[in-house]
Amino acid sequence: MKHKHIYIPNTKLGNCVYLAPDKEEPYAKGLFRCKCGVEFTTRYNLIISRKTKSCGCLKIEKLRARTGKVIKPITPELEAAIIADVKLNELSMRNIVEKHGVSVGRVGKIKNKYYANS
Numbered sequence: 001m002k003h004k005h006i007y008i009p010n011t012k013l014g015n016c017v018y019l020a021p022d023k024e025e026p027y028a029k030g031l032f033r034c035k036c037g038v039e040f041t042t043r044y045n046l047i048i049s050r051k052t053k054s055c056g057c058l059k060i061e062k063l064r065a066r067t068g069k070v071i072k073p074i075t076p077e078l079e080a081a082i083i084a085d086v087k088l089n090e091l092s093m094r095n096i097v098e099k100h101g102v103s104v105g106r107v108g109k110i111k112n113k114y115y116a117n118s
């Protein structure tokens, strides 16, 4: 039996605000708004158990506090610029990483997302 979740949109759930059920997996996932204003999709159980406390900004913030490392947030504009370079296929991975100042792992993630959607 599928467990049915009934949450009220625009109310607080865990550390975030619940906005709407996910279109593909409405009983497992929902759209949430982080304290920083970013909207993201995650599983209800992660939010309720507070394993997920933010869109990812808290993790970045903590890492920065611990290591002094500044991690650039990937904005839609930055993602588009990286995808444009990936599509051009003229720059090596290292060049892309250096040009945009993001890690290899994050460029890889963006690349995978791009190829998964195309």
Ligand SMILES: [Zn+2]
Pocket (backbone or CB within 6 Å): 034, 035, 036, 037, 038, 054, 055, 056, 057, 058
């Ligand atoms: Zn956030």
